[in-house]
Amino acid sequence: MTFKYLAAIAIVGMLTACGQSDSSDANGPVADPAVAQALNDPIMVDPDLSSRNEGAAAITIDSNNALPVLPPTPEAIAAARADAAEILGGVSMAVPKANDNAASLPDGGSAADHLAIVPGGAMCAGRITSGAIWAARLPPELPVYPRGATMAAFGVDSGACHARVVRFVTPIPPAEVIAFYWTRATQARFKPERRHTTDNTDVLTGRNGNAAFDLRVRDGQGRDALTHVELATVFGG
Template identity: 35%
Template sequence: MASRPFRSLLPLSLLALAACGEDRASPASDAELSADPVLARALYDPLMVDPDLAYRNEANAAITIRHDHALPPLVAGDGADQRAREEARLELLDGGEILPLPDAPNGDGSAALATARSAEAMIRTLGGPRECAARLEQGFSWTARMPAAAQIMPHGMVQQAAGSDTGGCSVRVVRYLTAATIEDALEYHFNRAARAQLRTVRYAQPGPSLRGSRGDEQFFVHARPGPNGLNAVDLVYWKR
């Protein structure tokens, strides 16, 4: 007899859970998520830290985003490249005159990063300090702690981020997508580095890239065509 009240409550509990599930399944558009990346990150768990991660558990996701989308979601086309250019240039103009990109000299720059699968691999490929690479921690929170020379373009869609401020190393590694052209992305990063007093050289081979330095600071930007009409940017910075 004592078990009957328990059985009678069970359907009510299931109904309550179902109601909660229906509320959580309310659709959210890419436009809403792009306007509010905090909402996107709160609703979609886990955050992606591997740009080629193809499988994840979405059973409890309130919304579903295609696996090749990082955060915040970004779609190419419909003038997105021009809007990205204007946003970047407006941000730069707040700090003064925009310098033109220099010509790329003959000769190769640093090794390409497209095949580097991790932040540690990027630093090793660039000949960076291994002891600093070993201390890297993955996490999107590092994008909020970028040095002035290595800021991410406005509306950049971050795929991967890592960093460290321990053991005498300050390191940042970010891979992001942008609707801006490769030329506009390089212009943005060249000006950011120049304002931080880094001597920066542009290279055309093995791919469009920048390399800057000042004392014990090193800065690298590699750009290339990315997925879905976007462009990919690899951004690496360290200071010892």
């Protein structure tokens, strides 16, 4: 009887330990809320998510590989516009006509070439490195247009150099993209100016203290139905 009693206690103890182990594995340690949210984020298999802006992402993979640009759906376009309106607080300012001509970027020009023409950017141009992570590190005042698909990104955070150059595409028409950045820049007190280049590129520039930007927007018609955008920013440390 004693042997059977001891054996029964041992079996119960083993089952209890297993149950505790399963419970511990299921619940795990208390996770950081930001990390938990990022890990529970939807997997990027939905076409509406494949081009999502990572500007507010808690965790971003440091990769040079851009996500493939998938055909946008009407729902995705509507969602991008809704996200843009939310960022702007429901405000959409009228954009004035271009008051001057701007110099075009050189054919085949690099991100460093673009950065070099931004006030304060010349000293940083030769120090930038590439990586999609830089799109997520744009200043909050000037993010990638909501759900825009980043094609390339460059940046530097070293000493006095805090600069970004990001190229992305969006199905939103150029006029709406310009209106978004005009409103956003005005809200951030950049006092933006609008100009055109001879190759039909829309240009917005602005400066606020030691922060400055140069935005280039052009219609991709003839190659695709997307709007092509290149944004260069310089922010003092």
